[in-house]
Amino acid sequence: MSASLTSLLAPGSIAIIGASPERTRIRGALLHLLRANGYAGRIYPINPSYPEIDGLRCYPDVAAVGGPVDLALVAIPAEAVLPALEQCAAAGIRNAVVISSGFAEDTAAAPDLQGRIAALARRTGMRICGPNAEGFYNEPARVTATFSPAVEDPAVGGPAVSSRRIGVVAQSGGIGFALYNRGRALGLSFSSIVSTGNEADLSAADFFRHMAEDPETDGVLLFIESIRDLPAFRAAARAAASAGKPVVAIKVGGTEAGSAAAASHTASMTGWQAGYEALFRQLGIGAASDLDEALSVMGALITNPPARGDRVAILTVSGGAGALAADSLSLAGLQVPALSAATQARIRDFIPSYGTARNPVDLTAQGAQGGGTLRAANLLLDDDDIDIVVIVTSLANPHRVTLDGTDLGALVAARRKPVLVHSYTLPSPLGLATMAGAGVAVLRSMGFLAAAARALARTGAAGSPPDEDRQDEGLPDEAVALLGTAGPLTEPAAKAVLAACGIETPPSRLVRDEAALDAAAEAVGYPLAAKVVSPGIAHKTEAGGVRLGIAGPDALREAYRGIRAAAARHAPDAAIEGVLLERMAPGGVEVIVSVLRDPAVGPVVTVGAGGTQAEIWRDTVHRIAPVDEGEAAAMLGELRSFPLLAGFRGAPPADAAALAHLVARLSRLAVASPRIAELELNPVIVHPEGRGCTIADALLVVASA
Amino acid sequence: MSASLTSLLAPGSIAIIGASPERTRIRGALLHLLRANGYAGRIYPINPSYPEIDGLRCYPDVAAVGGPVDLALVAIPAEAVLPALEQCAAAGIRNAVVISSGFAEDTAAAPDLQGRIAALARRTGMRICGPNAEGFYNEPARVTATFSPAVEDPAVGGPAVSSRRIGVVAQSGGIGFALYNRGRALGLSFSSIVSTGNEADLSAADFFRHMAEDPETDGVLLFIESIRDLPAFRAAARAAASAGKPVVAIKVGGTEAGSAAAASHTASMTGWQAGYEALFRQLGIGAASDLDEALSVMGALITNPPARGDRVAILTVSGGAGALAADSLSLAGLQVPALSAATQARIRDFIPSYGTARNPVDLTAQGAQGGGTLRAANLLLDDDDIDIVVIVTSLANPHRVTLDGTDLGALVAARRKPVLVHSYTLPSPLGLATMAGAGVAVLRSMGFLAAAARALARTGAAGSPPDEDRQDEGLPDEAVALLGTAGPLTEPAAKAVLAACGIETPPSRLVRDEAALDAAAEAVGYPLAAKVVSPGIAHKTEAGGVRLGIAGPDALREAYRGIRAAAARHAPDAAIEGVLLERMAPGGVEVIVSVLRDPAVGPVVTVGAGGTQAEIWRDTVHRIAPVDEGEAAAMLGELRSFPLLAGFRGAPPADAAALAHLVARLSRLAVASPRIAELELNPVIVHPEGRGCTIADALLVVASA
Incomplete structure (x- = not known):
């Protein structure tokens, strides 16, 4: 089509x-x-x-x-x-x-x-x-194919800040037209607003793709309950990116309560929020959780060049408002660095002694008069240490505006760096008209200012999305044979699949009879771990079915009997296949690596802090599979616990390269084999640099063929 | 005064x-x-x-x-x-x-x-x-003692939703009058707006106290860069609480950038943000980071009774808007539970089959007609499983409002439970006037809706603030003598102070000479830990100065020599006082307990996840000292790592009562002795229930007398 x-x-x-x-x-x-x-x-x-x-x-x-x-x-x-x-x-x-x-x-x-x-x-x-x-409502073509009250008087709205038009694709008509209604009040212009309903035929992705290619549309706002056609959605996002059109999405159903609402609203199947977040991020789509936030971000993106970095300078006439802006921007992850001594000196030349040139720059009302704000803005646009210029001012006065609209317009039109304007007071009609004339979408709150600055910095930093359409090798035949029917595999069966795919697991032997213990232990090598193997026992530790650090034959025999007895007590009806003896790995940093197939967005690869406390800290980073080694390394860098891998408190750095290789490999396997529903390795023990990592435990759930 | x-x-x-x-x-x-x-x-x-x-x-x-x-x-x-x-x-x-x-x-x-x-x-x-x-500007008395442009036309504003007046105390005039300007547009009424400037004489606390007692003022908004008179501020907050007046504060200077701005703005000394957060919380003051958020929260608090809990029901005419509201409320920590079968059945009686009664309740446009929304609201106000009713609707239509203003007004005036109204479209003048007539401050964005609901739930849940003025016993004379001059104490010196205060520390001996090792070890008992003691070595582990789990005399001698040698290598010029032998504590959960004297808000007591990874996870909870055992136990419950204390994965529950006792004791000591600048115990090892906890290490920094 x-x-x-x-x-x-x-x-x-x-x-x-x-x-x-x-x-x-x-x-x-x-x-x-x-x-x-x-x-x-x-x-x-x-x-x-x-x-x-x-x-x-x-x-x-x-x-x-x-x-x-x-x-x-x-x-x-x-x-x-x-x-x-x-x-x-x-x-x-x-x-x-x-x-x-x-x-x-x-x-x-x-x-x-x-x-x-x-x-x-x-x-x-x-x-x-x-x-x-x-x-839908198509504003340039004047097609009102909707009964929404929002288009009853489409001329109502603030003065237009830009002729660049925003297209809206919404899986809720109420929200789609509310975006139009609120966006018009902010001075934004629109191409089409489309409500996609139940999507029996055309899906949100189809309209998204149309807007990505539509010459009337310069940016796209999405309201998403569920993506029904993932490949089409990805293609649309790629088309928008290559056309240089910003895309901002609001995704609902991120919480249990929200999911319930989405499911019952348009009978959609709502996916796992982490998967959507990863997907949007990889496709260069901004995420928002509030209508005015989404519109503010879009207004900033559509009227500014991307930022080259995240260093923000704040120009203000109110020290209190400047401090509040600095807090908001910092909390949103941006930097508000002290200006260089040279820039500070140039600014101090024209502001009074009770102002400050550090950052936030408090020009004071006196210093802002006669063009002081734009003079300072020009200095900062020339300053290589600053990526975004934020003007925090008051546009409340109904009779005069401190900022010269013509000069500001020239400065914005030059598109050297993003210039954002926030009014801490409610802007007057004159203030808004002056800013609109200069091509500026005034940011109405500190929170939206911070969201807009962050989106500009991210857009500048975004790389190209991974080529998710490339062909990966499928599972080797030997591995496919091992998958069997649908359902969870035992640990040795899961590890056999990994081994068949060429992924190394520790030396191990399954022992079904006590008489075979010593021969098996000799093959594996001490010290070793012993673990119960039963399809009926998913949580081995809780069942008393795991013994670690077994140093010799006597301890092994004791452990074997203890595990058998504990398993029999814990799950009398479970079929016990035996006890897995496995070589103990040397020490290292414990992580989780997993791939879970999300029904909406496909396989999601996760790395996280591992070990017994993993569920306490929930320190995880997600991507849509596949990822390459570079992207996998970037994932590790985003972990809060990355310092543990980097060499913590004098410990040697861990073999992050080997871990990244494993993550990338697993992500490709998941893409190549839809039968891998869940594959979780926890813990993976990451040894010091050059010594690789050990997959100490593995869980594999097989989907139907 | x-x-x-x-x-x-x-x-x-x-x-x-x-x-x-x-x-x-x-x-x-x-x-x-x-x-x-x-x-x-x-x-x-x-x-x-x-x-x-x-x-x-x-x-x-x-x-x-x-x-x-x-x-x-x-x-x-x-x-x-x-x-x-x-x-x-x-x-x-x-x-x-x-x-x-x-x-x-x-x-x-x-x-x-x-x-x-x-x-x-x-x-x-x-x-x-x-x-x-x-x-300042005093609206009821018509005193305009300011040049702020915000009061040039004070009649401008939305229709008043309530005759209850808000007082504003701001350490930034620009922000103070912006709150007035934005609040008027939201339909709020004001008593006085005061800009306190440099506070040479009257401080923000003085004006806060005045407003707490002023019959013209029903609620107080604060914009705080720094509190200069803490006892007066606390007294003002108590006065506001006992008068039943809600207080919402915006505090700036929470980030490095923000602090720099605040310091240079009114030459104030900005405190540690965690301390302010703890202070506000204990005083029942709501916190906000955005002007419209603060005003939205105040508008909700001033027009509603407190909520008895955090369970929210959402009534909507747009499934998408309902899902977005559910997400926002859930992310803000509120519950959006499925309604009971009985309530759902009663709602299904009057909504069409394509609506849903679960929660969010999607009445649909048809179901909302003829009073459906208020009929559902009445059912929920009678439902003991719901604490807050949220109506998410569209007030955009300039000619008609679905909600009947008179009926809604009667329902709101009865003050059975909080009723919040959000319009996902921009409200029309008619919509706002109708809601104002019903006494409803319309919440303009999903984020502000969530903040308002959270504030109502917290206000309902707040207990009485601790009696921070009660007299605590000072340090025993023996402990005071041990403090010495200002500066950090060595570990045994710090533990001696604790012991003099009656706080138990493990058996230990300081050994200055190898010949004394065995006698000391016998007195302490094996297994033991050995730690270097030197005023010049703050980080003992990094200096190779700690050996744990020493089982007998030979290992002890080896450890003693090793520690001496490592210390000499690491800090050749440091004076080594000796090696501390200390009985090893049995296992348990490692936590941090500390008291740090904040220059602005006084001693702040902290509990957190302890051990070597503490700085990775930054899992801490703060209060202003003193806290009693009950409050200390509540602090533990707020830790992300609380499950570790409660008995994790089959481990026995830890002795949280003993830990709470220690936290409360330490907080009282810090209040009683201003010479305790910093006192940090890390780790404290919390043993299984009934077995207490062990202070394995202690750091004490003494302030000048």
């Missing part, structure tokens, strides 16, 4: 199935708003009950129109939708928006109604948005 | 020193704004250059006024301020606001100018606000 949805979103003619003169009904509001907002194409109301509606000829059915129709708007009862779509298809209509509810989101709906819409789309090639969608 | 500052903040007559007809100058703006905003008292312009200003008789000096004057406003050059204040004092003026800059905040100022103002206040009893203040 071509990515362009232009004939749907900018149709030359529209049929409204079930059109009505009653504006309080959705079908009436659609017709009214379409006309009221100046749609220039042809409109065909379809309703056998009326000869005409508001002066427009009304047709009994779409066949009666006689001419080509680009888009059908469908807002009739659910049971009538499918026949209407069949008629549209027969009449050659290629696009439809189904606003009607009563499909997969409805517990009382006919079970396969939505599936039949999808089948119709596949069979006829018709592109269908919805059902249970709130429609 | 009496807490009431009524004669300053609501004066019957005001002299403006240096009054001017030029409104663009501060001295002219003061006179103009005072009159323009309808001040009803007498105004005496003081300026020998004019016989009258704008029709008001002008006096050459305050003595010439002849009658009583309640307040002098001073906005003349710094060097003229002191003589002017002397004249005011001579004329019997009891209150002054000094707006002039050029004092402690100014590097070019005469060094003791500010100190002489403070001395004048002490000598004459005159109460002085400032210098370097932006003045």
Whole structure:
């Protein structure tokens, strides 16, 4: 399918199935708003009950129109939708928006109604948005294909700060149009706002892809409950990145409560939040958790060049506001470094002695007068030690603005570095108009200022996303044979799979009979660990089934009997396959490495602090698989416990290279074999540099073939 | 000093020193704004250059006024301020606001100018606000004693949601008046906004106390760079709590960058953020980091009863908005539990089948019509499993509001439980007016909604603050004698102080000579630890000066020599006092316990995860000392690593009671003895229940006597 949805979103003619003169009904509001907002194409109301509606000829059915129709708007009862779509298809209509509810989101709906819409789309090639969608609004083309009250008066809004337009793709119509409504008030401009509803045919990824390629769209805002077509979503993100269009996403369902809501709202399957975070990050998509935050970030991204780093200079006329901004920016992970002595001296030249030039720079009201703020901003734009300039000022005065709009506009238009403006007071209409004239989207709160600065710094720092489409080798046949049927494998079975893939595990032997102990121990070598092996005992330690540091034959025999006895007590009905003897690894840093297949975003690779306290500290870093060695090393660097790997309190540095190699290898295996549902190595013991690491335990859950 | 500052903040007559007809100058703006905003008292312009200003008789000096004057406003050059204040004092003026800059905040100022103002206040009893203040604005009394543009048109603002008034005390005039400006737009009402400036005489605590007792003030917003008078601040907070007035504080200077700004702004000494956080929490003061967040929280607190718990029900007409609210509330630490089957059934009675009654409750637009939202709200107000009701709706429509204002007003006025309203779209003027009429402060963003709900839950959960004024026993004379002069003590010296205070430490002996080893070891008992003792070696482990688990005489001799040799290599010039032999403690959970004297907020007691990885995990909980055993136990419960103490993975529970006793004891010692600058015990090994804990190492830094 071509990515362009232009004939749907900018149709030359529209049929409204079930059109009505009653504006309080959705079908009436659609017709009214379409006309009221100046749609220039042809409109065909379809309703056998009326000869005409508001002066427009009304047709009994779409066949009666006689001419080509680009888009059908469908807002009739659910049971009538499918026949209407069949008629549209027969009449050659290629696009439809189904606003009607009563499909997969409805517990009382006919079970396969939505599936039949999808089948119709596949069979006829018709592109269908919805059902249970709130429609769309295309501002440049003046297409109001929605009943949202947010577009009842689209002229309302703040003065436009930029002609660059934002497209919105939302899996909730309420939120999609709220983004439009709030964004207009912030002075932002929009291309299309699309509510995707239940996504029987067209998914959020399809509209995202369209906007990535649409010349009317300069940035994309997403509201995501669940990604239904991951490869298409990734392709859309790549297209947006290569077009230089910023993308910001709000993802809901991150908490148990949120997931419940998302599942019941559009019957979507909500994924694991860590996976989404990793996905967005790898695709260069900014994340936000609040509508105004998302809009503030987008406003900053769309009007500024990326930052070359994270060092922020703050120019203010209020010491208190400057201190608050410095706190907010620092807490968001940005640096607010003291300015160089040279820059401070140049600033002190024109500010009074009760100001300060350190950073935050308190120009004072007196120092800001006569262009002092922009003079200081110019110095900082020339300063190689500063990446982002933040102006914290008061735009409340209804009669005058301290910042010269023309000079500020010239400085912003030069795009040397990002320049952000926050007003700690509520901006007056004059203040906003002056800033809009200068191309500045005023940041309304300290929190949004910090989020915008962080997004600019991250955009500048982002590398290219990994090539997730490259072909990896599949599992070796020998390994595939070992996977067997679906379900968890025992530790030796999991390790056999690893070994078959060429991943080294410690020397070991499975002992089923006490008589075989000494020969097995000799093959393995002391000191050794002994562990119960049973499909019925998942938590070996809690079952008394693990003994470590066994130094010789007597201790081994005692351990063997103890493990057998404990296992029998703990799980009398479990089949005991035997006791695994394994060479003890020398000391090192304990980590977890895992790959879990997320139903929404695919295999997610995780590294974390390992050992018994792992679940206390929850120190983990995630990526979507595959990652290469470099990315795996970057993951290690993001761990809070990275100092333990780097050589802590005089200990030698650990073999991070070997660990990164293991992480990358595992991530490729997971991509190559969908049958790996969960693979967790905990602990992996990372030895000093040059000595590799040891996989001390392994858990593998196999998915159905 | 009496807490009431009524004669300053609501004066019957005001002299403006240096009054001017030029409104663009501060001295002219003061006179103009005072009159323009309808001040009803007498105004005496003081300026020998004019016989009258704008029709008001002008006096050459305050003595010439002849009658009583309640307040002098001073906005003349710094060097003229002191003589002017002397004249005011001579004329019997009891209150002054000094707006002039050029004092402690100014590097070019005469060094003791500010100190002489403070001395004048002490000598004459005159109460002085400032210098370097932006003045104050008392809305009910119509006193505009400031030049802030924010009060140029105080009638501007949203419709008032409540007649309850908020007082603002700010160590930054810009922020103080921005809070007023933004708060008015949110429909909040104010009593006085006070900018405290350099606080030569009156401090933020004085104004805070006044507002706690002022009948015109129902809640207090604080903007704090540094607390200069801690006992007065605590007393003010207690007064506010006993008057049932909510208090919300924004504290800046929490980061290095922020601290630098605060220090240079009003020459204040900024304390350690953890100490402030602990102080605010113990005093029942809410904390915020953003102006609109602080105002949103205050708006919610001032219009709602406290919540009895943290279980929130969400009513929405947009599934997406409901999911986003659920995420935001959950991330803020609140619960969004599934509603009971009974409540769900009652809600399903009146919502369509495509809605959901679980929580968030998606009423759908259809289900919300005809009072559905308030019907559901009433069910939840009766539901013992829900503590807070949140309505997430759209108030954008300029022509109609789904919620009935009269019914909502009655429901809110009954104050059964907190009811919060958030509009995911921008509210229309009609929407805001309807909500204001119902007494509802609409929360403008999801983040502020979550902050408000959290504050309501915390207010309901807050106990009474500890009685920090109670007299604790001082250190025993024997312990005081051991403190010696200022500086760090060696480990045995620190432990001797603890022992003199009756706090048990492990059996130990200091050995200065190898010949004494065996006798000392016999007295201590094997297994033992050996540690170097030297004032020149602070980090014993890094110096190779610690050996653990020594089992007998041979190992001991080897360890003794090894420690001596390592210490000589590591610090050849350090005086070695000897080697401390100490009985090894049995196993347990390692924690840190410390008390650090913060220059701003006093002794801060800390518990945290201990041992070598403490600085990796930074798992700490703080309180202002003293704490009792119950509060200390609550601190342990807040540790991320609390599961380790509770009995982790089958380990026995640790003796948390003994640990809480130690924490409480140490906190009382620190309060009783200002000479304890830092006292850190790390690790304290907490043994299984009933077996106490062992102080394995101790660090004590003594402050000057």
